[in-house]
Amino acid sequence: MxxxxxxxxxxxxxxxxxxxxxxxxxxxxxxxxxxxxxxxxxxxxxxxxAPVEDINTKVASLAEPQKATVLQGHELFQGNCAQCHAINKKVVGPALKGVMNRWENEAAIVNFIKYPEKVITGGKNDYAAKLYEEYGQMMPNHDFFNDEQIKSILTYVKFESGEEIAMK
Ligand code: HEC
Missing domain, CATH: 1.20.5 (Single alpha-helices involved in coiled-coils or other helix-helix interfaces)
Structure with missing residues (x-):
């Protein structure tokens, strides 16, 4: 038991x-x-x-010639701008999302990207002067690009900002 x-x-x-x-x-x-x-x-x-990785997937639904333009812009952005800029966050320079809406027109922004120092110190553009004050660093000139190349970068930026890509 x-x-x-x-x-x-x-x-x-x-x-x-x-x-x-x-x-x-x-x-x-x-x-x-x-x-x-x-x-x-x-x-x-x-x-x-990090929108850069899958750009080919992202542009898949775009028609030509927009697709080619965005891809060119993406490549130029990666090689020349990405060390200081991202679309959605501040890096060395401002986040570029929606940047087209912060400038008078495309010509003005193209000119700024080519010759930022001239625009900043030229005394005619308060907005650019304020940006420089805020960021405390002079963006280098990009006068080695032609307008078409810069516009392709801006088209890429628009695309990543979720904005409509108008073709001129
Ligand atoms: C070495 C760093 C650096 C590089 C490279 C650079 N930028 Fe910039 N960018 C800046 C800084 C800093 C500013 C803020 C203005 C200033 O102080 O010059 C700026 C400002 C801008 C602005 C205005 C932003 C706004 O909010 O209105 C645009 C557009 C721009 N950059 C585009 C570009 C493009 C396109 C490229 C590549 C072709 C590029 N930048 C490369 C540092 C850089």
């Missing part, structure tokens, strides 16, 4: 231990799966914050 009682106690504690283990495993794997879900979300956000 006594030994069978002991056996029952042993079996019971075995069951309790077993159930405990199963619970622990279940909880741990729940945590794991939820943290890997979080990991996925973070990667997704990082991808959308």
């Amino acid at each position: 006594n030994s069978s009682n002991n056996n029952e106690v042993l079996t019971l504690s075995g069951i309790i231990l077993g159930v405990g283990l199963v619970l622990i495993v279940a909880v741990v794997s729940l945590f794991n799966s939820s943290s890997s879900e979080e990991g996925k979300t973070t990667t997704d956000t990082a991808e959308s914050a």
Whole structure:
């Protein structure tokens, strides 16, 4: 009688231990799966914050010649502007999202990108002077580009800003 009682106690504690283990495993794997879900979300956000990676996918639905223009602009932006600018966040210079709306017209912004120092110190453009005051660094000249190249960069910026790409 006594030994069978002991056996029952042993079996019971075995069951309790077993159930405990199963619970622990279940909880741990729940945590794991939820943290890997979080990991996925973070990667997704990082991808959308860095629009450069999947440009080919992004432009897939565009018709020519817009597609070619955006791709050219993207390439020039990566090589000449991305070290100081992003679309959605401030880097060395301002975030460029919606920048076309902050300038009088396309000619004015093209001229600024070519000759920022002239525009900033020229005394005729308060907005440019204020920008320089705010950022404390002179953007270098880009007079080695022709207007068509700069316009392609601006078309790319518009595209990434979710704005309509008007073709002139
Ligand atoms: C070395 C850093 C640097 C590089 C490279 C650079 N910029 Fe800039 N950019 C700036 C800074 C700083 C400003 C703010 C104005 C100033 O202080 O010159 C600015 C301002 C601007 C503005 C006006 C922003 C606004 O909010 O109105 C535009 C547009 C612009 N840059 C476009 C470009 C383009 C396009 C390129 C590449 C062809 C480029 N920048 C390359 C630093 C840079």
